[in-house]
Every structure is written in C-alpha cells, then in structure tokens.
Amino acid sequence: MVLAPLQVTADALNYTWILVVSFLIFFMHAGFAMLEAGQVRSKNVANQLTKNLLTWSVGVTVFFLVGAGISSLVGGSGFASAASTSGTGWIDWLYGAVFAMTAATIVSGAVAGRAKLRAYITYTFLLAAVIYPVVTGVTWAGAYISFGGAAFTDFAGGMIVHGMGGIAGLTAAYVLGPRMGRYNEDGSVNVIPGHSLTFAVLGTLLLAFGWYGFNVGTSAIIGGDGAFLGDQLGRVAMTTTLAMACGAMGAGLMAWVRTGKVDTLYVANGLLAGLVGITAIPHTTSWWGAFVVGGLAGIQLPLVFGFVEKRLKIDDVCAVFPVHGSAGVLGTLLYPFVAAPGVVDSVLNAFVAQVIGVAVIAAWTILATGAIWAALKAVGQARVTPEHEQEGLDVSEHGVETYPEFGSGDSVVADGGMVSESVRADGGSKDD
Template sequence: MSRKVLRSKILQTAGLTFMLVILMSSLVLAQEDQAAANAVAINTMWTLIAAFLVFFMQAGFAMVEAGFTRAKNAGNIIMKNMMDFAAGSLVYWAVGFAFMFGAGNAFIGSTGFFLQGTFENLGLDIPIMAFFIFQTVFAATAATIVSGAMAERTNFSGYLAYSVVITAFIYPVVGHWIWGGGWLEQMGIIDFAGSTVVHSVGGWAALAGAIILGPRIGKYNEDGSANALPGHNLLMAALGVFILWFGWFGFNPGSTIAGTDLSIASIAVTTNLAAAAGAVLAMTVSWIKYGKADVSMTLNGALAGLVGITAGTADVTNISAVIIGSIAGIIVIYSVEFFDKIQVDDPVGAISVHGVCGAFGTLAVGVFAIDGGLLYGGGISLLTTQLIGVAAVFFWAFGLGLVLFKAIDLVIGLRVSEKDEIEGLDFSEHGTESYPDFVPNLKAQKGEV
C-alpha cells in the first residue's frame, strides 16, 4: 500500500472517529438535558400534588371545628374556613408572598408584589407558580387555625378583617424570617415544614383572639369551674382529623418541593409515627385521668403529634419521631386543662394543638436532630437558636394579634350580641340553618345545646 493511500485511510479513520465522538457527546448531552427536564417535571408535579393535599386540609379543619362545636354554628364555621382560603388566596397573591419570599432585608421581603419579577433569590428549579400555589395553601392553614378558638361568638365581618391581615402581613413576615432568607434562617433555625411558621403563628393569634373575645356564654361558673359545651358531631370531627392526617402527607413530604428527593419516604414515615404516637398517648393519659378513653382528646392527640413533628420531620430518626409525638400527645391534654383553668375558652383546642405543640416541636429539633441535636453531640447551640425562634414568633404573633383584635373590636366589633350568640351564628350572621330538619326546642333556643 502506498504512503499516499495509507495517509488517506488514516485521515478517513480519524474523521470517522471524530464524528463518532461528536455524535456520542451530543447524545450524552441530550440525555443529560432530558434527565434534567424530567427532574424538573417530576419536582413540579410532586409540588402540585402536595399543594392539592394541603388544600384538602381546609376541609379537614372545617369538619373538626364544626364537629367540636354546636349545631347552631356549623354554617358559620364553614363560611369562615371558606373565606380564609378565598380571601387569603387573593391577598397572599397581592402582597403576602412578596413579603415572605421577595428580595428584601432580614425582616421582610420587598419585591414581587402580584407575582411580578423573577424571584431569582429563591434559587428554585421549579416554576414560580408551582411554588406559589404550594405556599398559598400553607398561608391559608395558618389563618384557619384561629377559626376554631374563636368559634361560636365572633362577628363574621370582624373575623374577615383578621383573616386578611394575618395572611397579608403577620404570617408572611414570620415566613420570611425562617424560610425567606430572614434573620432566623441566617441563624440556622430548623423548621422544615412549619411547626412554628404555620402552626404556632396560628395558635398564638388564636390565643390573642380568644382573650379579647372572652368565653362563650355559660362556659365558666362564678367559682371558676368550667362547664362542658359538647360539640354536636364527633363523627364529623373524626372525619376531619383523618382528612388532616391524610393532608399532612402533602404538608411534610411536600415541603421538599422535590419528587426526586427520596427523603420524602422517610419524612412520610416520621410524620405518620408521630401522629400515631400522639393519638395513643393522648388516649392512654385521658383514660388514666378521666377513667374513660376520651374521644376528643384522642383526636386532638393525633393532631398534636402531627404538629409536633412538622418542624423536625426531615431531621430526626423514627424513634425520635415516636418520642416527639408521644410527648405532644401528653402535652395537649394538660395544655387544654391549663387554658380552661385560666378561663381562656377554646372550643376545639386549637391553641394547645397548634400553638403549644408547635412550639414544643420546634424546640424538640434542638434535642433530637441527627445533625446538631443535643442528644447527638451537637451541644446547646441549635436548641438555643430554636428557643430564640419560638420566643420571637410568640411575641410577634401574639402581640400583633392582641393589637389587631382589639382594633377590630373597637372599629367593627369582634363579638356578636348575647341574643345572637344564644340563637346561633348560622341564623344571626348568615340567615340560615345548617340542620333545618331539627325540631326546635326550648333548650336549643336558650343555647344550652
């Protein structure tokens, strides 16, 4: 073979090899691009599915609150829960999301009103609209927690004013502190899915509202003892708890905002274990204390476990989740009794479940977190940070809540008249009855049932 022919074949072979390398590189890059696109699609779908699950929790709250209160107020409960989400969605879109996640300072966001802008500061790999709808349902949850604690005696227009303010400002500011790059996040606080951001904010606002409102007619005697005002439908309340438990599988695992993050499985397990432990311990303690296994306390025990694990669900072991849920299930019973003793009337136990157990769950991270927890050799640094966060949010939500509810009381009027309360808010506030087929009786007219 001549040298010229050999050179030609070498050049041809080199050319083919180069083309193959280019082709293979292009295929690899295309596969990587497709894999990245698939990951974004999976993460987006997961975030949306989780958002839909959390939205369904609104139905759970409505059922719990209506079931734990009297029949004459069921329609009013439904209206408050509906408006928490409907009005809340609008104001959170307009200003709340910007205050929470917009670029700004360590206290509050100041860009992105009406979802205008890029939100590059968040570093998301999913569309901003997917993240926004997920955060919207969280905001509605914080607002609707207050409804139960203020049930059966609140002026509907006054409640609407509160709902708008908490969704537009009070809740988003706390969210910015802890999730939006604010000062508590910079300190290293861990509140993965919102024991404090969502639940304690709602719980402490509920405490403020219950204090300003005062107790329901007939709740407390002159000697300070409390009278039971039983809810009208435990089946409805139980259904609400199961709906909330179900929705929490969107609330906690969904907070990864990443379906490709396989930790969603372990987060679902810690969530479930804490809820189960909370229910079992609440049942056990109520059985010992009262001689009977109390239904309402057991239901609230499950919710207490869920609230308690929400902060550390991604950062603790399964055993720690059981311990956290168990303690929360015990705490909720004694907390409900405490608020009754100081005559803070909370018909559904929202302050204890969400405020107290939310604070406990946030502090528990400082003890049980695998990375930085006291029991895992992390010292008290994380626990101190968690404590600062709990205290700061209490003073913010409770303090502003007192100011807000007092202002509403002076300007609009927060509490209905004695006549309207006895008659029931369904009729006095909405001109309807939730159960029109019930036969009226004298006791119902007097507000004794």
C-alpha cells in the same frame, strides 16, 4: 440558554410533585371544616363552614397580591408580588399560599361561636397580607435567625405555620372573651359539647391525609445534583406516620390516667398534635425520636387544654392552642435532642437557635393579633350581640339553619341554646 434534558426532567418532576402536594394541602381545608363543624353547637355550623370557605377565598387572593411580596421584602429580596411573576413562579406562589391559609384557618376554631364574621375576615385579610408573611420573611425567606452557627430549623411549618396559628388563636380568644355560659360566677367551667363527634373524627382523618402533603411534600424528589432524594423522603414519611400514631396514643393514655376514660376527641386531637409536633423536624428526627415527639405532643394536649380552660380562663373552642400552638413549640424545641446521629454539631447552639426562633414568632404573633382584635373590640366590631350569640350565628350572621328539623327545642344548655328531647335523629318525633 437551553437546559440539559436531565435538568428539564428533574424540574418537571419536582414541579409536578409541588402541584400534587399543594392540592393535598388545600384539601386539608375540608378536614378543618369538618373538625371545627363537629366541635361547635349545631346552631353555629354554617357559620364555621362559611369562615373556612372565606378564609381560603379571601386569604389566597390577598396573599397573591400582597402577602407573597411582603415575605419577599422582609426576606431581603425586595417586594415581588405574585401578580408580577409567571410560569413556575405561580406554582411557587400556590405552594406558599396553601401553607399561609393553613395558618389562617386555625384561628377560626378558637373564636368559634361568638366572633363576628366581618371581624374574622378582617383578621384573615391582615394575617395573609402581613402577619404570616413577616414570619416567613424572617425564617424561610431570610433565614435571619441563628446562634453560634446553628440556624433555626423548621422543615414544614411546625412553628412557622401551626405554632403561629395556635398562638394567634389563643390570643384572639383571650381578647374576645369566652362564650356565654362557659364559666360560672365562681369560676367553675361548664362544658359546651360539640354537635357531632362523627364530623370531628372525619375531619381529623382528612387532615391527617393532607398532612403527608405538608411534610413529605416539602421534600423535593430530585436534588440539585440530579440525585433521587429517597433517604429524606423515606425519613419524613416514617417520622410523620409514627408521630401521628404516638400522638393519638399519648393523648388517649393521659385522658385515661386523669379520668379513667379514653376520650375520643382527645384521641383525635392527639393524633393531630403528634403531626404538628413532628412537622418542624421530620427530615432530621431518628425513628425513636418520632415516638418521643409524637407521644409528648399527645400527652401535653389534655394538660395544656385543662390549663388554658381552668387557669387562664380562655375559651379555646376547638383546642387550637394545645393542638397547634404548644405542640408546635414542643416539637420545634426538641429538634437537637431527637435528631439522627451526625445531624447536629452542637446541641446547645441548635437549641438556643430554636428558642430564639420560637420566641420571635410568638412575640410577633401575639402583638400583631392582640392589637388587631383589641382594635376591633374597641369599636364594637369583634363580637356578636348576646342575643345573636344565644340565637346562633347561623341565623344571625347568615340567615340559615344547618338543621332546620331541629330548629326548636325544650331544654336550655349552658350557652343559652336549645336542645330538643322529643325529636329523633332523622327529624321525626319520638312520640310518633
């Protein structure tokens, strides 16, 4: 069968668009690498960078051989590995793979500073092969979740990718336990600051850039009837941008209300939380709804992080749960309340469908992630030794120092690491 010239042109444009946005989403790994490297101690930077590199390398390979097929199987189409497809089928696989690897790399920030590399890679393997594909199988592939005629809605992965990754990170961090020195015997919290706020903000902006591929890229350019999808593209671009901005302002405002200071890292993470919040619903949300979703996602960030840190006593190093988990849940549940006129037939039915979807994804993620990390912990393979943790994972796991000029120091900080008070930023001595 020979396709009409118009159909050929539409397919060419849409698949070229998919490739471009896939490259944008892949580039988000540079953002994750910088964001996480900036939020860990200098003695753990190489470890964090290595985990980001191997998340992609191991995960995308496993998703090609197994994960895509599992998603198809759960979705009701039978097992179809990406290895058995060809042509544009491989473009579809790549597009799915960059989403899958985003969910996987989120976890690395939660378990930073104490997880064994082999344990993290084992979990990444299983997440790419089974955990994430099951989630996409019951949602995007199978569309099994609905209530009263209203289907579970998640346009670009606000819950399916980010909510799932944030919940997985929180679960893994809980099983693994906090870093050395994070909590005192009386339960009070010690702050273990990251080594580079500059890297963290750079990573934030790189992620925000790639996010346009995540959200706007999820919309095709030309519809099945040959019509240009300009209305949807415009709405997604608008709501993504406004929610991003309001997330940063909301987090900064809440930090100022609580402490009298506008915390830079909260502003950065709030910007990301605003993006996560809108990711499930950018195609349906009204302009004012983008303000609501982004603002609330930013406001909840300091509150949820404080609850996780002080009440739950979970050491979520890079705040992946308040940024990705709770923000993803929030935005997904707000769908029927902030939708543009005429989008939702029944607010109640749509809300219940969203609640069911969130509950199913959360339950599966917690059970699967908890079981894997508990098994690794039971055989002594989840966490590095106290000596290696104090020495730093760069040396103990990789045999390198990210900043060799600062290899020795004079002051001990909460986690047992050292800080030099006599070395300048350029590596020279203050006494010179």
